Amino acid sequence: MDYTKKISHVASTIKPSGIRKFFDLANQMEGVISLGVGEPDFTTPWKIREAAIYSIEKGKTFYTANRGLIALREEISNYYNRRFNVKYDPEKEIIVTAGGSEGIDIATRALINPGDEMIILDPGYVAYEPAVILSGGVPVHINLEEKDQFKLTPEKLKNAITEKTKVLLINYPSNPTGGFMTKEDYQKLVPIIKESGIIVISDEIYAELSYEETPASLASFPEVRDQIVVISGFSKAFAMTGWRLGYVLANPVLSKAMCKIHQYIMMSAPIAAQYGAIDGLRYCQEEVEEMRQAYEARRNFCVTEFNDMGLKTFKPHGAFYVFPCIKSTGMTSEEFCEALLNDQKVACVPGNAFGESGEGFIRVSYAYSLEELKEATSKIRIFLDKLKKEGKMKD
Ligand SMILES: Cc1ncc(COP(=O)(O)O)c(C=O)c1O
Incomplete structure (x- = not known):
């Protein structure tokens, strides 16, 4: 039976989440460090x-x-x-x-x-x-x-x-x-x-x-x-x-x-x-506050790192995401995330998964430990240094 003809119009119209699409790609590779998931790394109190x-x-x-x-x-x-x-x-x-x-x-x-x-x-x-x-x-x-x-x-x-x-x-x-x-x-x-x-x-x-x-x-x-x-x-x-x-x-x-x-x-x-x-x-409330403080320290780390490696990143005042601008690389968000994944095995989410205005940005979740964030950002730095050496990155 051709089920595509059985599916309702609304169910056919909605697109699968751009986040999932990208993570299916990442899941096919070994040893990927993900900064993609919007989920606390803490166990419930x-x-x-x-x-x-x-x-x-x-x-x-x-x-x-x-x-x-x-x-x-x-x-x-x-x-x-x-x-x-x-x-x-x-x-x-x-x-x-x-x-x-x-x-x-x-x-x-x-x-x-x-x-x-x-x-x-x-x-x-x-x-x-x-x-x-x-x-x-x-x-x-x-x-x-x-x-x-x-x-x-x-x-x-x-x-x-x-x-x-x-x-x-x-x-x-x-x-x-x-x-x-x-x-x-x-x-x-x-x-x-x-x-x-x-x-x-x-x-x-x-x-x-x-x-x-x-x-x-x-x-x-x-x-x-x-x-x-x-x-x-x-x-x-x-x-x-x-x-x-x-x-x-x-x-x-x-x-x-x-x-x-x-x-x-x-x-x-x-x-x-x-x-x-x-x-x-x-x-x-104490446990919630401890987690909040941990996220704040991670946010500070991420904002400093991304700006330092040449991706302009504004300092968010809430949630657990940073949204670095990747326009200086000349790539689209999807091209950037795919190239980063293939080159350094680091997964971020293309900004356009969240709508047209997200084009030119990537979403990085910092609901990960500082150690993981350090490892992932050092790999992103290597990736960007390569782009700079190849003259592919604007200042
Ligand atoms: C902005 C926003 N609203 C709602 C949700 C859904 O959260 P849940 O259904 O787990 O409460 C999420 C999950 O990522 C979210 O980011």
Whole structure:
């Protein structure tokens, strides 16, 4: 049977992730050092693992309420309030999801009608555009620029909003750029959001991993609080990628609509992960802070190294990625990553995997030990020195 004819239009339309494509290539080679994966190298803090193990030992192996364990929703509500001074009702405004990924999906599906425009940032996380397409929406890209440190400026937002715009999806601190929005940066967007009446899905999954500045949230502006849908989770700051746990905070009417979708596609998030996360929020701030400090030291190392070897790299203020500019090599992002992989067996992700505006950049994850980062960057330096010797690199 020719299955290509059986696949739905939307499933045929969405492209496989550019990250995966590149890693399939890398996986075919021996001894590759990867700086490609956006996943903490730390094991989940012991207190979380212990609470989850204990819950299993006690036979807590069932579905939970669709929205998640009430004790966890209460902890999420307190945690968010502690950090951003915004209260969400655990009964009506919080859903515990299977990762931030599910949160992005159910928020988009609950808001988008066929033909609605949803603005996404470019470069941006690979799952956003498929989420819009799978909902029948029309993705509209805002091209972010390095000169603005990849921030969303009020001018860019104003220019992108049309009568058909329903939703804006933002993500700060950003994957892949490490771009950061301060409270003052958000303040400038607030009147535009208020006036246009659009809904903003704010993916704040990296907010705990902020360095120079205090993380901010659009939800903390009372004028627009009701228009903001917060996506967050445990994968990054709590080193819990494999547990599949996240949450969505939103207005009660929207939350109810999202919960219907969640109920049918997921039923509930994994129960052991939920028990672990309760203790994570209660008792693991020290561990989260230790990991944050380790990432900060690695970021400092990477920014210095890449700039020193001739790849202009701005200092990101959050998440765990640097986004060096490779335009001086005259290669495209894909050519650069392929040549680097073949020559030095170091895998990075081509910037164009995150959208057109990522062309001319590579994404380097520093969720790796300093030793690994040192080894990988010394190999990248050798690769660049060869290019310089061959006269292929502009100063
Ligand atoms: C910006 C962003 N949002 C969401 C996710 C999804 O995270 P998870 O589903 O593991 O919570 C990721 C994962 O890389 C991400 O980088």
